[in-house]
Amino acid sequence: MLDNVKKSYPRPGLTPLNVLGGLDVEVEEGALLSILGPSGCGKSTLLNIINGLDDATSGTVTLAGKTVTTKTRSDVKIGVVFQQPxxxxxxxxxxxxxxxxxxxxxxxxxxxxxxxxxxxxxxxxxxxxxxxxxxxxxxxxxxxxxxxxxxxPNLLLADEPFSALDEFSARKLRQEFVRIWDQTGTTILFVTHSIREAVFLSTRMLVITARPTHTYLDLTVDVPHPRKPEDDRLFELEKSVTHDFMRMEEQAEQEKERVGAL
Ligand SMILES: Nc1ncnc2c1ncn2[C@@H]1O[C@H](COP(=O)(O)OP(=O)(O)OP(=O)(O)O)[C@@H](O)[C@H]1O
Ligand SMILES: [Mg+2]
Incomplete structure (x- = not known):
């Protein structure tokens, strides 16, 4: 689906801002794939490119065998839930x-x-x-x-759809969301800031780094649905991904300091 997708935005008077640093992701049909990454790393940008609302600077996005750009659409019916309503x-x-x-x-x-x-x-x-x-x-x-x-839709792009909800409503909606996904076989790409939510919902988790974004972690969650939020396996996975996420943030900080010291 994504083949070495890069995206940079021009900045007046500055070098371009490199957002996506070359993402390669193959999404299997029917997956519920969650995408996690630091704020501002390019998650919404990525969904916009897949949706044909923005063009990649280089690399290709392919849906059902067709390249997607702002000028060429695939035949895939795409549903979108934007970060703002x-x-x-x-x-x-x-x-x-x-x-x-x-x-x-x-x-x-x-x-x-x-x-x-x-x-x-x-x-x-x-x-x-x-x-x-x-x-x-x-x-x-x-x-x-x-x-x-x-x-x-055949493909749903959801950008933090539950982030403005209280925990109780979000729980109910997540369960419905999984039920719809299960019944329809829709492929879902789901951006979230919540590791717990990602672990509970998804069949696969993609953790991406700060800009320029690349894949840090790509793992399968092989706990069958319907899942119980208090399932120990989910809890263990949440702990381990949280640990990895924090390590990724630490590495990014160290890298910033290293570059700053040069
Ligand atoms: N149209 C645009 N023009 C210029 N820069 C942009 C544009 N859209 C996004 N950016 C920049 O690209 C970077 C990534 O933005 P994006 O909205 O994709 O991040 P995000 O990962 O979705 O963040 P968040 O988790 O906070 O929603 C940001 O630095 C943002 O300023
Ligand atoms: Mg966003």
Whole structure:
């Protein structure tokens, strides 16, 4: 899927900011792959490139045999849950979820059915007629999740979809999320800051470094779903990944000091 993908952004008066340092990742179909990495390392950038919203500086992104750029799309139906909800504030909640479905050309009845189904799933049926600004931040994030899921994508790109939720709502939604993934076989790329969340949800975890980003850890979580949050195996894995993550951060600090001392 990702073949030596690099991304740098020009900076006025400075050398370009090297964000992605050459990522090689093959994602197996049906995977629930979580992506973890320090803030600002390029996770959202990576999802944008896979989604064809931004171009890699070099390297290729391939989905179902087709190269993806901002000008060339693959046939893969991609659902997105952005880090910020990005709702249209002048449209009702139901309309926000319906809009991508209309773009897909689905019949009216099917759209109504899915809007209802996915708003129900995220616990917002009663708020269908509300406008986004009448909702809390966590509720807006849930609308965004419903919108991403409602197109029933083959590939879902989710950027910290539960980060604005309280732990109790997040737990419930994570369980639903796994159930949907299990039922639909959708491939999911899931960015999160929570090692615990990644361990609980994913079939594979990718830990990436600070800029210029490369893969630090790529591991399979072979605990079958449905999982219990208190499962000892998950707890052990969380501890070990946390340890690795901290070591990665320490190495980055040392490297910064070394470069600074030169
Ligand atoms: N359009 C852009 N133009 C210039 N620089 C950008 C652009 N988008 C992102 N960047 C820079 O690229 C780097 C990575 O940003 P990105 O949003 O991908 O990080 P992230 O890993 O998603 O961080 P976080 O965990 O905080 O969400 C940042 O330094 C950011 O300033
Ligand atoms: Mg981000």
């Amino acid at each position: 990005r709702l249209l504030n002048w449209r009702s909640v139901a309309d926000n979820v319906a809009l991508p479905l209309r773009e897909l050309g689905l019949p009216h009845d099917e759209i109504q059915f899915r809007v209802h189904k996915y708003l129900d799933l995220v616990g917002l049926s009663e708020f269908a007629a509300y406008y986004p600004l009448q909702l809390s931040g966590g509720m807006q994030q849930r609308v965004s999740l419903a919108r991403g899921l409602a197109i029933e």
